[in-house]
Amino acid sequence: MFCLKNITCFLLLLFALTGCGDKEELYTDRKVEDLYNIAMDHFEAKSYTKAARSFAEVERQHPYSNWALKAQLMSAYCYYEAKKYDESVEAFNLFIQLHPGHPEVAYAYYMLGLCHYEQIPIIERDQKPAEDSLKAFQEVINRFPASVYAKDAKFKIDLIHDHLAGKEISVGRYYQSQGAHLAAINRFKEVVARYQTTSHVPEALHRLVECYLSLGLKAEAQAVAAVLGHNFPNSDWYKDSYALVKQHTAPVVAPSPAK
Template sequence: MKRLLLVCMSALILLLACAGSEPKEEKTAQELVQDGVAFFEEGKYKKAIEEFETLRDWYPFSKYAILAELKIADGYFNLESYADAIFAYEEFEQLHPRNEAVPYVIFRIGRSYFNQIDTIDRDQTNAEKALETYRRLVQQYPTDVYAGMARSDMLACYQSLAGHEYYVGVFYYKNKNYKAAKIRFTSVINNYPDVGFHQPSLTYLANCETWIQSQGQPSANQTD
């Protein structure tokens, strides 16, 4: 009797284990997009990305697949995971170069770089990449609303780049490296004439010329 009871219990445990290991029912593409949008609107971007990635992978030919690709990029952008966002936006543009969302996508690539611009005393690579991306947007889609938004950011990029040149020029000037300082101030005057550093650069440039001449050095521009 005990042996029969043990056999029955073992069979029941095995049955329950098998039932528990059965795969969950897959969501439809519409269910995935609805859940992804809901998570996104709630600010749960990681969960939203998971839903949209599942939709993209399970239903690559669904009418919702393009939306999923775009929302994945937006999710990373909102999480401030800008490297992932840039990769996702660039992939979208490569896969769908004629999609109506491309101007928005290019703008978001630029804004991903723009949001990472550091202070003027730091490396300006992000400012340079943001400016390059915005220029491409303005050239390709000059009348698009996102081109107009890009123009506002471009001014801030110019200010950051000019500020960096000015900062480095002042550094060289204070260290009495007048030739190197002159090159930086000249760059500000020639390349960024209307973004806030023009007048002080003119003053420093004149002082550099005075010091260079007093030291009997040629005033021609030289590289650092």
């Protein structure tokens, strides 16, 4: 028991000393160059959480130095690399609020978009990260169209739109399978109205044809099928819609009179 107690005390002392070392590295007053180099060492070692805290310490100890703003951005980026997206979003938002006219605000908005983008879930789940990502990327395009980030922001927006359209299609299919055709129609219309450039539009139009025919609305089904044929004449969805409309609108042949 005596030996076990001594070992326990030794381990506790060792952990305490290790903790003190980390705190000393971060919180002891140092020259700005030394703090920044410590942070860069952590960054290059891919110890991103330590790097984020160390860069934050540069800004805390030397808020008016030339290094402070870069350290602020580096801290936010390190949290992104560590996949600590909440911390990264908070840090980039703070930078935007404190320095709205800074040349790197476009970068901060772009990184906000990436933080949300990388949290976009499968289509069966809540799509708030997708909506938040869209807002940030749209800010890049609207406010900084000439920036180096605008092109990729536009590309990401197209991908997000396709993802969100897929979500609407999935929900619409579910309503349709349950016989809730009006609810399904609203979802498919949303795809056609909001996500016109996505790959899901032909299917949305075809599903509208199906729903209208299920409700006995043949004229509406024909009108949508015509739109589908005009815009996607070689699509399999149009072929299916054409066959459906033809089936439901074929003239009824009267039986021959009995002789």
